[in-house]
Amino acid sequence: MDLPESPRIAIVGSGAIGLYYGARLARAGARVSFLMRSDLPVVRSRNSIIVREKAEQWQASPVIAEDQPAAIGPVDVVLVALKTTANASLAELLPPLLAPHTMVVTLQNGLGNEEQLAALVGEERTYGALCFIGVNRVGPGELQGFHTPGSMTLGEFRRAAGPKVRQLADWFQRAGVRCIASDDLHAARWRKLVWNVPFNGLCIAAGGVATDVVCSDPALLAEARALMHEVAAAAAALGVSIPEKFIESQIDVTPPMGPYKPSSLIDHLAGREVEVEPIWGEPLRRAVAAGVAMPRVALLYALLQQLTKRGRNER
Amino acid sequence: MDLPESPRIAIVGSGAIGLYYGARLARAGARVSFLMRSDLPVVRSRNSIIVREKAEQWQASPVIAEDQPAAIGPVDVVLVALKTTANASLAELLPPLLAPHTMVVTLQNGLGNEEQLAALVGEERTYGALCFIGVNRVGPGELQGFHTPGSMTLGEFRRAAGPKVRQLADWFQRAGVRCIASDDLHAARWRKLVWNVPFNGLCIAAGGVATDVVCSDPALLAEARALMHEVAAAAAALGVSIPEKFIESQIDVTPPMGPYKPSSLIDHLAGREVEVEPIWGEPLRRAVAAGVAMPRVALLYALLQQLTKRGRNER
Numbered sequence: 001m002d003l004p005e006s007p008r009i010a011i012v013g014s015g016a017i018g019l020y021y022g023a024r025l026a027r028a029g030a031r032v033s034f035l036m037r038s039d040l041p042v043v044r045s046r047n048s049i050i051v052r053e054k055a056e057q058w059q060a061s062p063v064i065a066e067d068q069p070a071a072i073g074p075v076d077v078v079l080v081a082l083k084t085t086a087n088a089s090l091a092e093l094l095p096p097l098l099a100p101h102t103m104v105v106t107l108q109n110g111l112g113n114e115e116q117l118a119a120l121v122g123e124e125r126t127y128g129a130l131c132f133i134g135v136n137r138v139g140p141g142e143l144q145g146f147h148t149p150g151s152m153t154l155g156e157f158r159r160a161a162g163p164k165v166r167q168l169a170d171w172f173q174r175a176g177v178r179c180i181a182s183d184d185l186h187a188a189r190w191r192k193l194v195w196n197v198p199f200n201g202l203c204i205a206a207g208g209v210a211t212d213v214v215c216s217d218p219a220l221l222a223e224a225r226a227l228m229h230e231v232a233a234a235a236a237a238l239g240v241s242i243p244e245k246f247i248e249s250q251i252d253v254t255p256p257m258g259p260y261k262p263s264s265l266i267d268h269l270a271g272r273e274v275e276v277e278p279i280w281g282e283p284l285r286r287a288v289a290a291g292v293a294m295p296r297v298a299l300l301y302a303l304l305q306q307l308t309k310r311g312r313n314e315r
Numbered sequence: 316m317d318l319p320e321s322p323r324i325a326i327v328g329s330g331a332i333g334l335y336y337g338a339r340l341a342r343a344g345a346r347v348s349f350l351m352r353s354d355l356p357v358v359r360s361r362n363s364i365i366v367r368e369k370a371e372q373w374q375a376s377p378v379i380a381e382d383q384p385a386a387i388g389p390v391d392v393v394l395v396a397l398k399t400t401a402n403a404s405l406a407e408l409l410p411p412l413l414a415p416h417t418m419v420v421t422l423q424n425g426l427g428n429e430e431q432l433a434a435l436v437g438e439e440r441t442y443g444a445l446c447f448i449g450v451n452r453v454g455p456g457e458l459q460g461f462h463t464p465g466s467m468t469l470g471e472f473r474r475a476a477g478p479k480v481r482q483l484a485d486w487f488q489r490a491g492v493r494c495i496a497s498d499d500l501h502a503a504r505w506r507k508l509v510w511n512v513p514f515n516g517l518c519i520a521a522g523g524v525a526t527d528v529v530c531s532d533p534a535l536l537a538e539a540r541a542l543m544h545e546v547a548a549a550a551a552a553l554g555v556s557i558p559e560k561f562i563e564s565q566i567d568v569t570p571p572m573g574p575y576k577p578s579s580l581i582d583h584l585a586g587r588e589v590e591v592e593p594i595w596g597e598p599l600r601r602a603v604a605a606g607v608a609m610p611r612v613a614l615l616y617a618l619l620q621q622l623t624k625r626g627r628n629e630r
Contacts, residue, residue, distance in 0.1 A: 205520065206621040226610065295541065295610040302534035303618075305540035306521040 001101050006031055007076040010069070012090070012096045014039060016137040017107055023044065023049040023060035026148040033072040034065040035093065042140035052138075053145040062077040063141070077168060080106045080117065085273040087116050090302060094120055103127050103164060105154070109196070109263070110278025111189055111286065114157045117158035126157035128185050130192050136266075143177030151178035155185025160222035190235040194242060195250045198227035200264035201300045204307055208269055211260035218259060223296065230294040234287035240281050278302070316416045322391040323345055323478040325384070325412045327405070329354060330451040331499040332422055333396030338364040338375035339346055339464065339490035339571070346389045349380040350408065353567060355453035369458040370563060373432045374422055376442040386563040389414035392483060394433065395421045400625035402431050404606075418442050418463035418467070424511070424578070426601065429472040442480060443500050445507050451581075466493035470500025492524025509557060511594050513542035513578035516615045519622055523584055525574035538611065545609045591616070 004225030011022040014036035016197050023087040026032040026049075036043065043049065048061035066072050078097050080090065087108075092170050094104065098121060106113040106128040155161060161181035161284060172179035182188050201216050202224060214220045232242040254260075267274050280301040287294045322345050329351035340366075343345040351358065358364065363376035380543040381387050381511040395405065395414050402423075413436060421428040426531065433441040449462030469484050470476060476496035487494035497503050517529050529535045541564060549555040550559060569575075582589050595616040602609045 022505055178409055202618075209621070213621070217617070217621055219620055221616050223617045226613070296614045298541070299538050299611045299614050302532070302538045303517075304522055306524070306532055307527070 003076055003164055004214060005279045009077045010035060010072050010075040010081050013082030013095055016135045016143055019049055019129060020143055021079060023051055025294060026060045026065055026176060028175040030171060035069055036065050037067055039140035040065055040067050041242050050142045053148050054306045069093050069096040072097060075102060078102060083273060084108050084113060084275045084278050090120055105129055107131050109275050110282060110284040112278050120158055124156055128157060130152045131189055136171050149177045153182050153188050155182040155188060168267045187240045190240045191242060194228050194231050194247060194285055197231050197297060198224035200262040200279060201304060203262055203265040205300060205303050211254050211257055212259045227296050229236055230297050234283060234292045234294055237290040237292045238286060268308055275310055276304050281303060318391055318479055324392045325350060325370050325387050325390040327393055327395050327408055328397035330396060331450045331458055332446060334364055335450045335458055336394060338366055339492060341375045343490040345486060350384055351380050352382055354455035355368050355380055355382050359567060365457045367461050384411040387412060387586050390417060393417060393419045398588060399423050399428060399590045399593050405435055422443055422446050426597040428579055429591050438472055442468045445503055464492045468495055468498040468503050469502060470496050502555040505555045506557060508598055509543050509546050509562060511537035511548050511611060512593050515577040516619055517592060518577055518580040519613060520618050525576050526569050526572055527574045530570045542611050545612050549607045549609055552605040552607045553601060583623055591623055594620060
């Protein structure tokens with residue numbers, strides 16, 4: 001069954017990522033409903049989502065926003081953009097949105113999110129996306145893009161890309177997002193970790209510094225590279241080949257980013273929960289289960305758990 | 316040549332450790348001279364060092380204090396109690412204090428200090444001590460003990476303990492400090508690192524926490540144990556055997572310490588320089604030179620360099 005000409009899309013988790021993609025898809029002609037709580041009164045009365053980007057400032061209007069999934073009902077596509085730390089709420093939020101053909105796509109970071117979705121909605125309805133984007137929520141239903149529209153890799157859970165995921169990729173393309181459908185979502189997730197594990201982690205553990213500080217400190221940069229090699233070794237044991245030249249490319253792309261703050265660091269500095277489990281905890285557990293030691297990741301994971309716990313306490 | 320009945324002792328570095336041992340030795344009858352800069356006017360005019368301990372409050376008086384080593388001249392024993400980060404100044408401070416028979420004893424932490432001394436004064440005049448003590452300088456020439464008089468292990472550089480080091484140990488005993496002469500200073504230094512590497516390091520890197528926080532966090536405590544095993548593996552490659560039961564004893568002694576702040580953490584929190592090289596840098600370099608990887612120590616060392624650099628900048 002193909003996606004309909006104007007698919008119904010529900011956005012679960014109306015933070016920056018959910019609002020941004022929802023607004024883009026709505027403007028491109030999809031029938032988008034936002035599930036939101038705190039922003040609901042403002043967004044409803046204004047009846048728009050405001051987006052400021054370098055190239056243009058624009059609004060998505062009208063906006064369909066609800067605070068209960070039953071008010072939205074079954075849709076063709078659910079985009080899950082919750083913080084992973086709130087995944088326990090999905091058991092309650094998803095069922096009213098599901099039809100037998102519904103695609104449930106997690107836009108979340110790291111490993112383990114597709115598995116959690118599959119347990120709730122079944123493997124055959126489970127999809128995932130890697131989002132390469134920088135966007136902040138600056139007010140209720142109000143966004144500031146700094147690396148937008150960015151790009152996206154879509155894939156299916158434990159399956160090669162089929163026609164429907166290609167059609168969804170076309171929708172994102174139509175909405176202005178460079179989007180490709182991958183035949184190997186699992187491999188794509190491990191490749192993204194090659195950068196996220198060292199840089200999201202070291203930026204927090206080295207005292208809340210941006211990537212330029214890591215890159216200009218020879219000892220920290222050597223540790224970033226060593227962490228990347230641990231990720232690659234774990235991936236290899238799990239059937240994902242990550243060549244040396246990919247690792248070097250991930251080092252090379254970083255200095256040009258300047259004083260870039262990874263999303264985990266932004267969350268940490270703002271006193272918000274950091275997604276420690278999908279980026280460090282779950283990859284480490286899978287590596288250990290496969291008999292691969294990740295000593296540096298293990299130390300970093302332990303430090304991050306403590307450091308981000310303190311962040312929450314001091315909020 | 317034996318130590319004379321009342322040995323002349325020069326204290327180089329009049330922070331808490333140097334002042335404390337100097338005051339103890341002076342009270343026991345040694346002829347002690349303190350080399351000091353900032354505290355000199357107050358100590359000279361008061362003519363005493365004030366010590367507050369649980370058991371008693373006492374003063375060492377009179378005090379011989381100078382700001383130039385030439386004003387002290389050659390002595391029988393030099394106790395080096397500078398911060399290791401100031402070791403470059405030893406090339407200027409030591410020569411006026413030396414006679415052919417002078418014992419030069421570093422009371423400093425970690426690895427590499429005896430080698431630096433030996434390069435300046437010769438191997439045959441080089442000695443070292445491990446100090447197990449807790450004492451703070453609370454004002455000019457004024458000390459507060461919280462774990463005093465503590466204990467000490469004295470040894471010779473690359474030699475078994477000879478008669479003179481035993482006589483010096485007797486002097487510390489007479490001064491109230493439990494002191495033993497060891498035939499293997501090198502092994503004693505590595506054994507002390509088994510505790511210092513994990514706990515001094517994790518307490519800083521986990522956000523400036525005391526040891527009780529590390530002990531009550533299962534992930535951090537597992538990392539402390541893993542760091543201890545890295546130290547033991549490096550020591551083994553360098554000829555020092557550290558049995559498993561010693562490692563477990565070092566874990567076991569820590570929870571009863573309560574919210575203990577290791578010296579490195581105290582320095583860090585006060586914005587003072589942290590002795591990163593002797594505790595993490597030098598052991599790591601020796602392990603790598605011996606073909607032993609210390610991945611966790613390497614990551615911790617890189618983080619500490621950055622974190623303590625920031626500490627100094629923000630002072």
